[in-house]
Amino acid sequence: MSIHPPQGRRLLAVMRQEVRLMLTERGLWVVGALFLLLVAYALGNGLLQTAKRDRAQAAVAQADRDTRTAQRTLLEAIFAGTAQPTPFENPADPSRMASGYGGQHVLLPTAPLGPVALGQSDLFPSQYKVTNQSRVVFMNPSDIENPWHLLSGHFDLAFVIVYLLPLLIFALSYNLLSAERENGTLRLLLSQPLRLRTLLAGKLTVRAAVLLGPAVLLPVAVLWIARYAGLTAGDAGSTTLWWALLVGAYALFWFALVVAVNAFGASSATNAMVLVIAWVLLVLVAPVLLNLAVTQASPAPSRTELATRQRVVTAEAMKRYQDLLGTEYQHVGQGAILVPRDGKIEIAGRSLANYRIQREVDEAIRPALARFDAQQAQQQALLGRFGAVSPAAVAYEGMTALAGNGARRHARFDAQTVAHHDAWKGFFFPRIDARDALVPADFDRMPTFAWHEEPADLVRGQAALAVLQLLVPSLLLFGLAAWRLRRFSVA
C-alpha cells in the first residue's frame, strides 16, 4: 500500500489526461458525432412513429364517438317519431348495437417511454373493434403494414443501443491497455504511483461518459420536452430511471468485456477481432438461436387447425339456426316492425341467428384460444429464464417492456380486451334474449373500455431483474479481468 498513495486524485488526473488525449484524437469526434447522429435519428423516428400511432388512435376514438353520438341522435329521433330505423341501422335493436354497427374500439395507449423502443408495436395490434362476434374474429392484427417492413423492424433507440452502442464502445476502447503497451507508455505510466486499476477506471469513466451522455441524457431531455405531460405523470419518472439504469448496465457489460479482453494482454488487432466475434455471437446469433429454441421448446398451436376448427364450429352453429336465418326480411314492406313498442323490439330472425351463432362459436373456440395464450405465456417465461445467455436479448426485452411495447403489456391489453368483450356480451346478451329495446339512457350504461396500466411494481421488478441479469455477467467479467490483471505484464 505504501507505494500506492490514495488513488482518488490520481483517478481525476487520469481522467483529465484521457479527456485531453481523446479530444486531440480524431476517433472520438468521429465516433461521438456518429453516435449522436444515430441517436438523434432513432429518437426522431421513434417520436414520429409514436405520434403517427397516437394520431391514428385519436382518429379511431373520434370516429367511435361520432358514431355513438349519431346513433343516439337517431334513437332519440325514433322515439320522438321523427325518424324511421332501417333494418341494418337500428340503434334500438340490441342485436344490431352489439354487432359491428354498434361495436367500438379498444385502444392500447402509448406509454410515456413509447418512442425509445417501438418493439412489437407494429406487429401486435394496439386496437381491436369489440363486437358480439367471437374474439377469434376480431382479435387479429388490424393495422395495415407492409410485411417487408414488419420483417425489417424499426430503427429506434433500442436498436441503436442494443446493436450499435457495443460497437462504438469497441471503437473507443478495444485497445484500452494494448495500445499503451504497444506504444511503450504503459510501463512509463505504471512507474508512477498509479495503480493499473485506477488507470483503467479513469479511462473507462471518460469513455462511458462520452457514450452514455448521448445514449441516456439526450433521449431523456428530448422526451422531457416532447412528452412533458406523460413523463411527469404517475410512475413515468421511475420508469425513465430504470430505463437509464438498464442502458447503463448494458453498456457496463460491454465495457467489462473490453476490459476482460484487454486483460489477456493480446495485441490490439486480436482484441478487436475477439470483440467483434463476441458481438456477432451475442447480439446477432444468440438471440436468433434463443428465439428458435424457445419456439421449438414451446411451439405455438397450429393456426391452420384453429381456422379449420372455427369453420367447423361456425358451420355447425349455422346449421342449428338455419330456420332462423331463413326468416329474414319479414320487415320488408312493414317498417313499423323495426320501431320499439312498450320497451320491447322485434329482432329479425337473421340478426338473432347471427347473435346465437357467434355466441356458440365464441364459447366453442375459447379453449383453443386459451391454448394460444398459455403457449405465449410459456414462451415468455422461458425467455425470462434463459434470456440471460444474450445480454442483447435481455436489454432489448427490458427496454421494450419499459417503453410499453413489449409482449407482457400486449398480453395485458389482450386480457383486458377479453374482459371488456365479456362485459360487452354481459350487457347486450340479456337484452337480446329478452328483446328489450335500447333507450337513449342505455347509451350511458354501455360498457366502455378503460385501459388499466401495468402495476408500477411489476414494471420495476422486471426491469430490476433485467438489470441484474446484465450486472452479474459484467461483474464476472470484471472479476476475470482483475484475476488476469494481477499477472498482467506491462512489457
Next chain:
Amino acid sequence: MLMHWIARREFTERLRDGRLYWAGGLVAVLLFTALAVGWAHQRGAHAEQVAAQAMDYRDWLHQDKRHPHDAAHQGMHAFKPEPPLSMVDAGINPYIGSTVWLQAHRQSEVKFNAAQDATGLQRFGNLSVGWILQVLGPLLVIVLGFNAFAGEREQGILRQTLSLGVAPLRLLAGKALALSALLAVLLVPAALVAAVAVAVGAEPGGRIDALLRLGAWSLGYAVYLGIFVFLVLGVSALSATSRMAITVLLALWIGQAVMAPRVLSELSRTWFPSPTRLEFNKALGAELKAVSNQVWQQNFGTTERWGRDVPLSKWGIALRLDDQASYPVYDRHYGRLWDTWEQQQKVQEWSGLLLPLLAVRSFSMGMAGTDFSHHRRFTTAAELHRRNIQDLMSKDLVAHADPLGDRHFSYQATADLWATVPPFDYHPPGAGWALRHQARSFLVLCVGLLLAAAFAAFATLRQRAL
C-alpha cells in the same frame, strides 16, 4: 497458370491459419441447423395446409340442403401452400399469414400470421439459410479476405511479388479465385444438402420447378457473395494496414447488414406512405356505398336497402348486382395499397446498388416463393375463387329462389349446387415467373458485381512494385 498458382497458395494459407475452420465452421453449423429447422417447418406446414384445404372442400360438398346465401356466408378457407423453398428462406410468410376466409360480401385479408404467436426476440431475425447467407456471409468473406493485400503489404511480400512482374490484375484474379473456392468449400455441400431436401420436400410435379428455383436462388447468392469478394479485395488493396482494412470493411458490413434494412424501410415508408386502417376502411367503405347506391338507383329506383321497392323476389338479383359492383371497388383499393407496398419495396431494391443485402433479400424470397408478389398472386387467386362462389350462389338464387316470391328464404339448394363450385386448387407460379418478377433485383446484383469488380481492379492497379 500463374493465376491458379496464386489461388492455390492463398487457399492453402487460409487453411493453415485456421480462420476457415473457426469462422467457416460456425457458419456451417448454423447453416445446417437452419436447414433442419426449415425442413421440419416446411414439411409440417405443407402437410397441414394440404389436409386442411382438402377437408374444407369436403365439408363444403357435404353441406346439407340450405339457402345458398347461407352457404356463401359460411364460405370456405383458402390456405396458402407452403412453397418447398420456404425451408431456405421464409421471407415475409411469418408476417403475413396463410389463411383467407372466402365469405360473402367482402374481400377478406389473409389472417393468422406466425409472428403473432412468436416472442419479442423475433425482431432479431428468424434463423434461416437466407438470413445466414445475407448477414453472416459477407462477414465470412471479410474474415477470410481482409488481409489478402494489406497483410502482404505489411510483410513486404506484395512489393516482392509485383517486382517479379506479376500483373496486378492477375494477382487480383488469383486471390478472388481463392476466396471463392474457400466459400465454395463451405457452401457447396450445404447447397447440395439443400437441393436434396428441396427435391424431397416438393410435390412430384413441382420438383423440377423447385430445383430450378433453387438453382437461380443459389446463383443470386453467388453474385451477392461475389460482390463482397471484390469489395473485400479492393478495400484490402487500398488500405495501408490490415487493421485499417478490417475496420473499414466491418464498418461497411454493419452499415449494410445491420443498419440498412431498417433505415431504408423507414425511408421508403416516408416516401410512399401506407394508409392507416381507419383511412383505408373509410375510403373503401365510402366508395362501396356510393357504387352500390348507384347500382340500386339504376335498377330499383331507390337506394333504400331491402325496403318496399325491392321485394324478396328480387333479392337474388340485388345481391348479385351488389356483389358485382363491389368487385372493381375492391380491386381499386387493394390494388392501390399493394402498389404502394411494391413501390416501397422497389425503393429498397434499387438501393441494393449500394447496399447489396437489400437486393439479395428481395431476390432470395422471390425465388423461394415467399415474397410479396407471390403473396399477391395467391391473394388475387383466392379472391377470384370467392367471387366465383358468390356468383354461382347468386345465380342459383336468381334462378330458383327469386321465382318463389315471398318465400325466397324457404328455398334450399342441394348438394348439386355445392358441387358446381370447384375446389380451390392454387398452383404457385413457376420459376420463370418468379425470375421475371425479380429481374430488377437480379439486375441490381449483377451491376453491383460489375461495380465491385471494377473497384477491385482499380484498387489493385494502383499497387506499385516500388
